[in-house]
Amino acid sequence: MVDLHTHIMGHMDRRTNTHSVRGFLEQARVAGLLEIGFSDHDYYEPYFDFDLIRQVAAAYPDLRVRLGIEFDYVPGQEQHIAAMIDRYDLDYAIGSVHQINGWLFDMEGSSVEEYDRPLKEQGDEIYRGYFELVKQAAQSGLFQIIGHLDLIKINGMRPESDVIELASGALRAIADQNLCVEVNTNGMNKAVREFYPEPRLIAELASMGVAFTLGSDAHEANRIGENLGVAAEILNSCGIEQVWSFDQKKRVRYELV
Secondary structure, eight states, rough: EOOBBBBBTTTTTOOOOHHHHHHHHHHHHHTTTEEEEEEEEEGGGGGHHHHHHHHHHHHHHHHHEEEEEEEEEETHHHHHHHHHHHSSSSSSEEOOOOTTTTBOOSSSSHHHHHHHHTTOHHHHHHHHHHHHHHHHHHHHHOOOOETTTTTGGGGSOSSSSHHHTTTTHHHHHHTTTOOEEEEEEEGGSSTTOOSSOHHHHHHHHHHOOOOOEOOOOOOGGGGGTTTTHHHHHHHTTTTTOOOEEEEEEEEEEEEEO
């Protein structure tokens, strides 16, 4: 089992240090992981310490430790993202959408009214806008993984139309660019109380030949590997028999058993 989406610095409530890295790696062992990836948010770049992670990981030869960054994709920032990727010896980059036109919809207490005071847009329009950004992230050529594909549902907002229709352009772009989609289990800790993406989207992506990886989105050591076994069962139910990791941006396959 692999967990490629973890945040050693959380929401910048701690710095990377030997104790915190060991805590993540020890929990990875407890969770039975073969591999763990560290993928802090791009906006914490001044505090990245990949060298320390590598040093501590050397004492855990039973774990494959990968290094990545989760990027908050915003149109127009592609050169900035590409330059950051080039500055580091990364195994992978995760492309995620956390905001729409400056509305940070995944922040605790966020609401549609905060985004849309003058327009009162409906759920369908917000979903279309969100998935258009996911499509652009996929088409950018910057990322190996698309993070929490349907994060827009985080606070329980649902569209009236079929989500597969609303997401169709993003799904096609992901397939065309041969990207991985993570099954991210952290939605179980949010108001929506389900994984990202929902099973119907997983099944649709599977039918398009899209590959998958796994991520807990853990911001604390005790959530490393959380619910990944359940995520694997969902993938199996959709006919998926393997998940993927990355070594220097090249895919590494793990069979689901």
